[in-house]
Amino acid sequence: MKLRANCKINIGLDVLRRRVDGFHDLSTVMVPVRGLYDELEIEPSAEVVFVQRGLPVDCPPSENICLKAWRLMHERYGVGPVRIALDKRVPYGAGLGGGSADATAVVLGVDALFGLRLSEAERIDCAATLGSDTAFFVRNAPQLCTGRGEVMQPVCPALDGWTLLIVKPDETISTSEAYAGVRPAIPAERLEELMRLPVAAWQGRVKNDFEPHLFAAHPRLAVLKESLLAAGSVYASMSGSGSAIFGLFDDPQRAQNYTPPFDGVFLHRERL
Numbered sequence: 001m002k003l004r005a006n007c008k009i010n011i012g013l014d015v016l017r018r019r020v021d022g023f024h025d026l027s028t029v030m031v032p033v034r035g036l037y038d039e040l041e042i043e044p045s046a047e048v049v050f051v052q053r054g055l056p057v058d059c060p061p062s063e064n065i066c067l068k069a070w071r072l073m074h075e076r077y078g079v080g081p082v083r084i085a086l087d088k089r090v091p092y093g094a095g096l097g098g099g100s101a102d103a104t105a106v107v108l109g110v111d112a113l114f115g116l117r118l119s120e121a122e123r124i125d126c127a128a129t130l131g132s133d134t135a136f137f138v139r140n141a142p143q144l145c146t147g148r149g150e151v152m153q154p155v156c157p158a159l160d161g162w163t164l165l166i167v168k169p170d171e172t173i174s175t176s177e178a179y180a181g182v183r184p185a186i187p188a189e190r191l192e193e194l195m196r197l198p199v200a201a202w203q204g205r206v207k208n209d210f211e212p213h214l215f216a217a218h219p220r221l222a223v224l225k226e227s228l229l230a231a232g233s234v235y236a237s238m239s240g241s242g243s244a245i246f247g248l249f250d251d252p253q254r255a256q257n258y259t260p261p262f263d264g265v266f267l268h269r270e271r272l
Contacts, residue, residue, distance in 0.1 A: 003109050005101035006037035007090045008136060009166070009239040009246050011157060012191045012206040015184045023132070023148045024184060027191045028240075029155055030097075030136045030145050033164065035270035038089050038102055040066070042109040045083035054088035057099070058172070065099045069106035069130055076126065079114045091266055093172025095240025097137070103130045104137035124150065133240070144192050157195050159248070159272045163255040165228065168244040169220050170264040178241030181213035199248055202235045211238050221245060223261055231258045248272075 013028040038054075050067050057064065066084050073079050084106065090098030104127045111118045118126070120138065127134040128150035135150040136143055142159075143152040187207070194206050215222040221238060224245045228236040232254035233247030244266075249255040255269055 001042050001109055001113055003040045003042065003105045004037040005040060005090075005098070005105035005137070006035075006140070007033045007096040007098050007101055008133070009033055009164070009244075010095065010208065011202075011237070012194065013208040013210065013240065014187050014191055015179075015182050015209040016186055017184045024179065024182075025147060026132075026149055027144070027146050028149070029142065029157060029191060029195060030133065030149075031142045031157065031159065031272075032140050033096070033166070033268070033270065036090055036096070036166070036268045038098060038105075039087040040102065040105050040109065041083075041085040042106065042113060043083050044113065045081050048081040049083040051083070051085045052088060053086070055091055057088060057092045058174075065103040065130060066106050069103040069126075070110060072126060072129060073107060073110045077114070077116055079110055079116070082110065082113070091168055091172075091244070093174065094168050094244040095173070095238065095242045096166070096244050097133050097240065100131045100134040101137045103127065104134050108138070124152075144195070153192075155192065155195055158198060162199065162272045163249040163252040164246060164268075164270050164272050165233070165249060165255045165258055166239070166244055166246045166266075166268040167224050167228065167260060168266040169218075169224065169262075170266075171218060171220070171243055173214060173218065173242040175241050177217075178210050178214060181217070182209055185209075199235050199250075203229075206235070206237070208238045210241050214238070214242050218243065220262065224265070227261045228258070231255075
């Protein structure tokens with residue numbers, strides 16, 4: 001079975017409060033990026049095998065989240081061993097949810113491969129056990145995500161026809177670094193209300209709470225954001241906990257003409 005695990009961007013990210021369980025309550029809109037994805041192959045096997053190629057990740061193969069996803073499905077539903085081959089194309093440490101997408105793809109793939117016929121609620125519960133944004137990829141459609149990210153409500157930001165440009169420097173940001181410097185607060189404007197505004201009204205109002213301290217620690221991120229705005233992006237922001245920055249363009253030619261201000265930058269363009 002072959003699967004595509006596409007990534008996502010976050011439009012706005014409010015860190016509302018720290019929870020007693022150590023996590024944070026969030027409010028963010030996640031939007032799938034269909035054209036940037038990892039490829040997975042999952043098939044029954046005599047023993048559990050994991051093979052990875054493509055871009056590197058920040059953990060040994062034995063600790064990859066794909067295997068954690070299979071172990072979860074094995075413990076809950078008694079599924080047999082599988083061979084998982086991952087072709088990694090989404091950069092890690094980018095705030096694009098590539099690892100989370102891979103984990104959810106394994107959950108969905110194992111469900112189909114072994115004929116479990118899980119409900120959406122069961123799939124979401126399995127995915128949410130593996131991370132804070134994994135549940136989003138069960139629906140894989142624009143969602144207002146709250147709680148740790150697992151509580152979802154469909155949302156329709158006016159993005160049809162816009163061109164998305166994602167840029168990522170060669171530096172990465174860990175989730176622990178991102179949360180270590182954040183200051184939780186209730187925003188003056190609720191994100192779900194801001195999503196009713198046109199994209200042209202988002203800049204300066206639809207914010208990512210990780211940006212201030214991460215831009216101070218990684219100045220090149222701020223440079224990338226400003227370069228996107230200077231190139232004609234109507235809205236630019238960091239995705240998730242970084243380090244990827246994205247811009248939304250109403251003129252696809254301007255997105256096509258964009259040149260990064262320094263070398264070593266990963267680029268992805270697509271029409272939404």
